Amino acid sequence: MLEARAVTKIYETRGVETVALRDVTLTIEAGEFTALAGPSGSGKTTLLNLYGALDVPTRGEILLEGEALHGLSPSELAQRRLQKLGFIFQAYNLIPVLSARENVEFVMELQGVRPAERKERAMGVLGEVGLGDLADKRPLEMSGGQQQRVAVARAIVSEPRVVLADEPTANLDSRTAEGLLDLMHEMNRRHGVTFLFSTHDPMVIEKSQRRVRLRDGQIVADESLAA
């Protein structure tokens, strides 16, 4: 599903080089519920961005369903993200000028899904995440937890192969975070959606079936729990 092969990522800021990832090789299989854990600066978000075709490695390669992302144009990368990936970011990740339903429809609209079908699917998923009544609200009219649930709905509504979530619970209280996590777990269990988290939230790590720990840009542990 997702493969990182001997990936190194170096950032350069004002002539100073920072190695974010060193020679990382990691494969995420379909249907996994995986957490990339580690302290700040360990390289987990960098790895997530590389898997998500949001950034390119300095060395090594990233493969999405067997296709190397290296050398694709910005438009082609956008197309791969649109067709195969779903994203959930920490915060501020909804489009403020669109209602909850329009935010959920956003990806489907880019995919060219017909309006009636879009609306039906969006309302269905919003219902699943418990926000059917807030479909016409704009993000600023919703709580942080509600916004993140809309983001989850948006990430899964187009049935992507994998959902990449960067610190999805970082700005939520523990109760809301647990509810959101249960929701994503349910999506993984019922729809077989692959989830890959970047997190240092112990609750997320605890609920993940596979835990990959990074430190200083390298994988230091990779544990899988029995199903």
Add this chain to the structure above:
Amino acid sequence: MTLELRLAWRNIGRNLRRTGLTVAATVFAVFLVILSVTLQHGVHEKMVEDAVRVLSGHVQVSGEDYLDQRTLEQYVEVGPELLERLEATRGVVGVAPRVVGFGLVSKGSSTNGVAVFGVDPEREGRVSTLPTRMVEGEFLAPGGQGGILLGGRLANNLGARLGDELLLYSVAYSLETAYELYTVQGILRLPEPALDRTLVLLSLQDAQTFFAYGNKVSEVALLADHAGEVGPILAELAGGVRGSDGAALAVHSWNEVMPELEQFIFLDDAGAYIILFILVVVVAFGILNTILMSVLERVRELGVMLALGLKPGSIFRVVYLESMMLAGLGLLIGLVLAIPTALHLEQNPIPMGEEMAGVAELVAMDPVVTFVLHPSTPIGAALVILFVAALAALYPAIKASRSRPVDALRSL
């Protein structure tokens, strides 16, 4: 509505105060540009219409090289067929043949250099306002009667009054000395001081006799319905105009006859357009500033959209559409306000103040400020505003579309 249009439209509603200010600046610019250009056109057209009616007419037919030489050698052999042909030209409302020569006029010990115009008293009033400029005495009557009219300043300089006899002398077409006594029949007031100091009018017949000119004239002045007819008249006469003797004649428009007036209008326009250009640049920077601020404020949001699969081209179009909508909104409101105002002013010229009215009357102008709205004015203003908006939008749109999602997401 497409996603791009919807995003653009809603984005301009995000910061209503900033949008309102930008739209208001555009409305103000459109309004000012249209009113200024309408006023420019009104003043210039009135200036031309007043100037051509003093003497020149909208179009002049003359011997070739007459405009450069202005001697009796370049003449028009005029007959009824030529005058009928010119009168039949579409758009022409008056035709006046004239003899123009130079000489000296004396009364007692006073002598002045003068421009002698021989005019057809019956036709002249259809082309110029000379017959209406009499302040004393009467205008010339048809036929040769030995009467002479003088500009007011010339009469003063000579100390001439109605009924006085003046000696006019010059060199005739035959190169013999020409001299004749004429009786002052009237005094005119002419708007141009130089003309008022030098002009004498004779009847056409008297002038032809004086200059031994036969049926020749120096020029035939044509008055058009309005200056807009000059082009079609020139086009119609471009096939060739010939005198009664078969000689080819030259046809000139008012701006060739009075190049100084055209230059004045050009310079006046240039000055006005520089100010309008500055105004438009200010609007362009207003739009640039608004859109750039708007883009910088939502770098992360744009990053999210890119991450979700919106292509860079779509981001460019969203930002570009926002700019064009802002400009379009301002333009629309500006046009809705400016066009009726300009039309109202066109129908209802503004009377000049007492002081200005006095000055206008001195130069024989109507004491009103006129406006003329050409269809090209709002169209031109719209195109200019849209063009500068399109230009101003380029930088923020390119900047937004070139952002990498990973940088944008990291920006907060």
